[in-house]
Amino acid sequence: MSGYVALERLRRFMTDADIARAEAAVPGIKGVFAYVFPYLADMSEGNISLYARGEDYHAAVRRELERRIEELRREYPNAAFLPYVDASPFPEVRAAAMAGLGVIGKNNLLITPKHGSFVFIGLIATDLRLEAEPCAPSVCIGCGACIDACPTGALSVNGFDALRCLSDITQRKGELSENEKRLVKACNTAWGCDICQLVCPMNGGAERTDIEGFATDLITSLRSCDIPPTQAEFKRRYRSRAFSWRGRGPLERNLALLEQE
Numbered sequence: 001m002s003g004y005v006a007l008e009r010l011r012r013f014m015t016d017a018d019i020a021r022a023e024a025a026v027p028g029i030k031g032v033f034a035y036v037f038p039y040l041a042d043m044s045e046g047n048i049s050l051y052a053r054g055e056d057y058h059a060a061v062r063r064e065l066e067r068r069i070e071e072l073r074r075e076y077p078n079a080a081f082l083p084y085v086d087a088s089p090f091p092e093v094r095a096a097a098m099a100g101l102g103v104i105g106k107n108n109l110l111i112t113p114k115h116g117s118f119v120f121i122g123l124i125a126t127d128l129r130l131e132a133e134p135c136a137p138s139v140c141i142g143c144g145a146c147i148d149a150c151p152t153g154a155l156s157v158n159g160f161d162a163l164r165c166l167s168d169i170t171q172r173k174g175e176l177s178e179n180e181k182r183l184v185k186a187c188n189t190a191w192g193c194d195i196c197q198l199v200c201p202m203n204g205g206a207e208r209t210d211i212e213g214f215a216t217d218l219i220t221s222l223r224s225c226d227i228p229p230t231q232a233e234f235k236r237r238y239r240s241r242a243f244s245w246r247g248r249g250p251l252e253r254n255l256a257l258l259e260q261e
């Protein structure tokens with residue numbers, strides 16, 4: 001799925017610094033194309049979050065975006081295109097929603113009609129000015145199940161607090177607080193957290209991915225013995241995995257917590 005949103009509409013959700021960064025990266029920028037890439041392949045229990053079980057999405061989504069750029073170049077040979085996966089100056093979930101790909105749920109995620117919230121978002125900034133397409137018919141019914149189920153209070157009626165999110169906690173380097181350790185163990189997670197997605201009724205009929213990198217060679221769970229003793233070996237073994245970007249430290253720590261009596 002893809003859509004387009006004009007920068008004029010996105011500006012009010014961006015800082016001045018982000019606008020300047022976007023304008024420097026694509027001179028004359030007029031908007032962004034937004035794409036969603038479904039990743040749901042396997043819902044079996046495990047201690048690795050669903051999004052991180054297959055190929056690292058940074059590589060897979062970038063590859064998909066490069067393909068889209070080739071198609072766009074054939075249609076618009078004189079336009080500029082720049083792909084972004086994470087670390088973009090744009091509010092990605094907001095951009096995808098404004099491009100008509102879904103709605104933003106109370107769980108702070110994009111909910112799409114076909115794949116629920118189990119999607120990665122990729123953006124292509126451009127100097128093309130296009131008309132926006134009509135919105136896709138997806139909804140958040142406001143049931144609050146995600147807020148009720150969130151184990152850390154990161155989700156509340158006031159919105160989302162990333163610093164309290166268990167996904168963020170499991171990826172942090174260094175020592176965790178006693179409460180954070182307790183949460184990691186209680187939720188049996190070595191990497192990430194899917195709770196607010198698993199309870200969301202909008203995800204009930206989410207279709208599985210057809211992207212090969214997200215559907216094959218899955219790692220559902222890890223144990224301490226799967227973590228090599230050196231950083232170099234860890235990177236060699238897991239360099240194609242999203243859970244490797246913080247190095248071996250956070251995983252080793254989290255797994256030790258899970259394996260404590």
Ligand code: SF4
Nearest residue numbers: 150165166193195196
């Ligand atoms: S990912 Fe987990 S901790 Fe983070 S908001 Fe969702 S339920 Fe809460």
Ligand code: SF4
Nearest residue numbers: 105140143144146200
């Ligand atoms: S669980 Fe309910 S409130 Fe939360 S995102 Fe899903 S539909 Fe919306």
